[in-house]
Amino acid sequence: MPRVSGTKRSILDAALELASLNGITGTTMEDVAVRAGVAKGSVYYNFSSKDKLFEQxxxxxxxxxxxxxxxxxxxxxxxxxxxxxxxxxxxxxxxxxxxxxxxxxxxxxxxxxxxxxxxxxxxxxxxxxxxxxxxxxxxxxxxxxxxxxxxxxxxxxxxxxxxxxxxxxxxxxxxxxxxxxxxxxxx
Missing domain, CATH: 1.10.357.10 (Tetracycline Repressor, domain 2)
Known part of the structure; x- marks a missing residue:
């Protein structure tokens, strides 16, 4: 499996951190963007939805x-x-x-x-x-x-x-x- 790096990795790491604190339901794409230090559009560019983000x-x-x-x-x-x-x-x-x-x-x-x-x-x-x-x-x-x-x-x-x-x-x-x-x- 290829290793993910850069912005995508930052987004995944932020999503994991937030989900461990708040659960998936309590984690928003905006929260992920803020935690990852990227624009909300970057999150959606890399993952078309919250479901796709957590699936990945x-x-x-x-x-x-x-x-x-x-x-x-x-x-x-x-x-x-x-x-x-x-x-x-x-x-x-x-x-x-x-x-x-x-x-x-x-x-x-x-x-x-x-x-x-x-x-x-x-x-x-x-x-x-x-x-x-x-x-x-x-x-x-x-x-x-x-x-x-x-x-x-x-x-x-x-x-x-x-x-x-x-x-x-x-x-x-x-x-x-x-x-x-x-x-x-x-x-």
């Missing part, structure tokens, strides 16, 4: 997540691959908590114009986790559901960590998430 922001974020999962899995299989993916996702969340919050808030909404595109990119990210599950447990017919559960647990667990226990290391949080997912809590 979410698609870029989940696309980056899919690439992070793909790279972290490279050359690994089974539990080692899953542990690497969980840690990489937590590092990504740590590096951009506002985006993680936005994704968590929007991923399950069905009333947004961008939902179809967002679900397509989400499936791409989950496919990386599904691959690991199917390598280890090809008999499981529910690999997609399991991948979604892992994705959700890491996303929400990562936000929980940064909001309430930021003193913990990525490794500690990764180990906690993996232990929770291991089934040993109910054994």
């Amino acid at each position: 922001l979410l698609l870029d974020g989940i696309g980056a997540l899919a690439e992070t999962l793909r790279q972290s899995r490279d050359g690994k299989t089974g539990g080692q691959a899953l542990a690497s993916m969980v840690t990489a996702m937590l590092e990504l969340i740590s590096g951009n908590q506002p985006l993680a919050k936005l994704i968590a808030a929007e991923i399950f909404r069905t009333d947004r114009s961008w939902q179809t595109h967002l679900q397509t990119v989400r499936r791409e990210a989950l496919a990386e986790i599904v691959t690991v599950i199917r390598e280890t447990h090809p008999e499981r017919p529910d690999a997609e559901l399991m991948a979604g559960t892992i994705f959700g647990a890491v996303l929400v667990g990562g936000i929980e960590w940064l909001a309430f226990s930021p003193e913990r290391s990525v490794e500690e949080v990764s180990e906690s998430v993996l232990f929770t997912l291991s089934g040993r809590l109910t054994a």
Whole structure:
């Protein structure tokens, strides 16, 4: 995915910052322009509507997540691959908590114009986790559901960590998430 720079990047960054404070509904294009330090016309030149702006922001974020999962899995299989993916996702969340919050808030909404595109990119990210599950447990017919559960647990667990226990290391949080997912809590 090509990197966005310049005015477009400033607009996306401003929109993300404002959405993390006010939500998407509470963020106006004028607010984005002011925060980005550009004319309102520049915002509309780069993004024809607020929906297009936030769609781009979410698609870029989940696309980056899919690439992070793909790279972290490279050359690994089974539990080692899953542990690497969980840690990489937590590092990504740590590096951009506002985006993680936005994704968590929007991923399950069905009333947004961008939902179809967002679900397509989400499936791409989950496919990386599904691959690991199917390598280890090809008999499981529910690999997609399991991948979604892992994705959700890491996303929400990562936000929980940064909001309430930021003193913990990525490794500690990764180990906690993996232990929770291991089934040993109910054994």
